[in-house]
Structures are given as structure tokens and as C-alpha cells.
Amino acid sequence: MEYVPQGQSATNWREKISLEIHHDTNTLPIDAFQRRALGQMRENCSGVVEGRLQSGLNNGFPSAFWTLGCKRAKRGNYGETRYTKAVQGSFTLYMLSRTWRTTPFTQDPPIRQADIEDALTFLTSSVVCANDARHPCSTAGSQK
Numbered sequence: 001m002e003y004v005p006q007g008q009s010a011t012n013w014r015e016k017i018s019l020e021i022h023h024d025t026n027t028l029p030i031d032a033f034q035r036r037a038l039g040q041m042r043e044n045c046s047g048v049v050e051g052r053l054q055s056g057l058n059n060g061f062p063s064a065f066w067t068l069g070c071k072r073a074k075r076g077n078y079g080e081t082r083y084t085k086a087v088q089g090s091f092t093l094y095m096l097s098r099t100w101r102t103t104p105f106t107q108d109p110p111i112r113q114a115d116i117e118d119a120l121t122f123l124t125s126s127v128v129c130a131n132d133a134r135h136p137c138s139t140a141g142s143q144k
Contacts, residue, residue, distance in 0.1 A: 013101060015115075017122075020095040030055070030064040030086045033095060037068060037084065045080075047071030047106075059127045060135045062088040072104035081109040083116075085123040089130065096126050 004013040022033075034053055041048050051067030063086060070080040082099040098119035102110050129137035 015101075016097075016099045018095075018097045018099065020093075020097075022093040022095070024091060025093045026088060026091050028093070030062060030088055030093065033086055033093065034064065034066050034084075037066075037082075041068050041070055044074055045070035045072065046074055049081075049109075058085075058087045059129055061090075061128050065123070069105075069109055071106060077104065078102065079104045079109055081111060083119050083123060085126060087128040089128050090135075094128055096123060098123060 001019045002010060003017040004010065005015055008014055008016075031053060038048070038050060047070070049067075049069030049071065051069075053064055053066045055062070055064045057063060065083075065085050068082050068084070072079055079102045080099060081102065082097050084095055084097040086093060086095045100109065100111050100115070127138070129135050131137045
């Protein structure tokens with residue numbers, strides 16, 4: 001599933017939120033998905049920026065966070081930066097990404113710091129739950 005702001009489209013976007021749901025993938029390690037995304041980025045970009053893979057727990061489930069950047073797309077005059085959070089649920093892997101399409105870049109991507117902070121808040125506050133004692137779902141109005 002992909003979400004783009006009003007005034008942008010699935011083909012002509014500048015900002016995007018994506019949710020990938022991979023069913024029956026509980027035996028494949030999360031870093032395999034990060035390596036796949038990195039391989040796709042290398043195939044499609046001239047100049048790839050790779051952030052350090054960070055792993056931990058999200059509401060008791062294994063999780064990971066990574067950043068990838070494309071300085072210039074091979075088939076377009078744009079750059080791209082993606083922040084991804086992956087959570088391995090009981091039987092399903094969830095990958096939530098916040099992506100920006102920008103002008104090509106050589107150093108840091110041209111993204112406002114406030115937008116990066118908003119994306120980090122969004123991704124870190126996203127939780128997978130199972131409605132059990134080990135992975136509880138928040139009740140309306142409560143914060144976890």
C-alpha cells in the first residue's frame with residue numbers, strides 16, 4: 001500500500017508512505033529484506049547511501065530500522081531517500097517506509113530537518129500488536 005499527499009500521484013510523487021506486508025515470512029531474517037532493498041537501490045541508482053542497520057524490539061517483536069539513499073536515479077533526474085522500519089510479527093513481516101523524491105544530490109539529500117524528525121516520530125511510534133500479554137495492543141487514547 002502506498003500513500004502520497006494530495007496533489008501528488010503514484011507516478012509523480014515527492015513524498016510517500018509505503019506499507020509492505022509479507023505473509024508467512026517468519027523464518028526469513030529481517031536483514032534479508034534490507035539487503036534486498038539495498039540491491040534494488042544499487043541496480044537503479046548512481047551513488048547509493050546506506051545507513052547502518054539498527055535492530056531491536058518493537059512491542060516484543062524483532063524489529064529493524066535502516067536508511068537508504070539514491071543520489072541520482074539511473075532512469076530519471078531525481079534522488080531518493082527512504083527511511084524504513086521492519087517488524088517481524090508472529091507470522092508476518094511488516095515494512096513501513098517514509099520516502100522522499102528530491103533533486104539529485106552529492107552530499108546530504110535536500111530534505112528539511114523537520115520532515116526527517118516527523119518521519120522518525122511516525123516510524124518509531126508505529127507498533128505491531130497481537131492482542132496478547134507479550135504484544136499488547138494499546139487501547140484508544142493510551143500511549144505505549
